[in-house]
Amino acid sequence: MLILYHHNISVCAQKVRIALAEKDLPWEGVHVDLMQGEHLNPEFLKINPRGLVPVLVHDGDPICESTIILEYLEDAFPQAPLRPVEPKARARMRIWEKWPDDGLHTACGTLSYACIFAEQVRSNHDRAELEERLSKLPDKARAARQRMLLEIGFEAPFVRDAILLHDKVLAEMDRQLAGQQWLGSTDFSLGDVALIPYVVRLDRLGLSKMWAHRPRVGSWYERVQGRPSFATAITAYKSDAYNDELAARGVDVWPKVESVLASA
Numbered sequence: 001m002l003i004l005y006h007h008n009i010s011v012c013a014q015k016v017r018i019a020l021a022e023k024d025l026p027w028e029g030v031h032v033d034l035m036q037g038e039h040l041n042p043e044f045l046k047i048n049p050r051g052l053v054p055v056l057v058h059d060g061d062p063i064c065e066s067t068i069i070l071e072y073l074e075d076a077f078p079q080a081p082l083r084p085v086e087p088k089a090r091a092r093m094r095i096w097e098k099w100p101d102d103g104l105h106t107a108c109g110t111l112s113y114a115c116i117f118a119e120q121v122r123s124n125h126d127r128a129e130l131e132e133r134l135s136k137l138p139d140k141a142r143a144a145r146q147r148m149l150l151e152i153g154f155e156a157p158f159v160r161d162a163i164l165l166h167d168k169v170l171a172e173m174d175r176q177l178a179g180q181q182w183l184g185s186t187d188f189s190l191g192d193v194a195l196i197p198y199v200v201r202l203d204r205l206g207l208s209k210m211w212a213h214r215p216r217v218g219s220w221y222e223r224v225q226g227r228p229s230f231a232t233a234i235t236a237y238k239s240d241a242y243n244d245e246l247a248a249r250g251v252d253v254w255p256k257v258e259s260v261l262a263s264a
């Protein structure tokens with residue numbers, strides 16, 4: 001039996017839900033409310049001491065870290081494979097799978113906080129609750145980043161690097177997609193699965209202009225959205241409770257991002 005501790009718009013949880021949908025695996029979900037700090041409750045910290053979603057529990061055994069969960073699903077459930085067989089192709093695919101762990105995920109968190117999450121967290125917590133939340137975060141570097149984003153948002157010095165890293169990844173994607181339809185391989189693979197949520201997040205933050213001059217990325221994103229797994233794993237989990245759609249709130253962060261890109 002598979003149980004996924006997840007969150008509706010968590011990018012890492014989206015990765016795992018896409019893989020589960022692509023492989024047509026039945027699973028039960030436990031929604032961990034990040035806004036209410038449920039990931040920092042002692043019960044959840046017993047499942048993942050890092051206090052992060054997603055966690056996949058397979059027959060009672062927890063598996064943490066989304067990249068490791070993706071690989072585990074392939075090992076444990078080889079049907080509808082999402083990895084190429086040929087070793088060099090598999091290595092090329094893993095380069096894409098690795099981007100989030102090589103800084104893209106932190107950059108995504110930074111940009112999301114600067115655009116909207118900081119405001120959402122501030123409006124749901126008073127000063128004392130904020131301090132308590134930050135003090136409970138097991139990763140102190142993450143806590144320091146969050147504190148600065150809560151205090152000064154877009155003015156935090158690392159926001160610029162976060163924007164530029166997203167731009168670099170989009171440029172790499174565009175180059176790769178010149179020769180093939182999918183990122184990691186000739187077929188849809190974990191390379192695509194790993195990157196989809198980050199492009200979705202930029203889209204929901206109102207930043208799709210970041211790939212307006214990269215039509216191959218736009219076409220890839222359309223292909224991705226046409227797959228049934230997109231509806232099951234992403235669209236179905238939109239929620240007003242904790243959303244990342246700035247356009248719906250009439251907030252436009254593009255001019256700020258555009259000015260960083262123009263000055264690079």
Ligand SMILES: N[C@@H](CCC(=O)N[C@@H](CS)C(=O)NCC(=O)O)C(=O)O
Binds near residue numbers: 012034051066067137
């Ligand atoms: N490297 C981890 C990152 C997991 C992660 O950062 N999860 C976020 C949601 S996408 C989370 O739980 N955030 C809680 C927090 O910000 O305190 C993975 O790939 O699973």
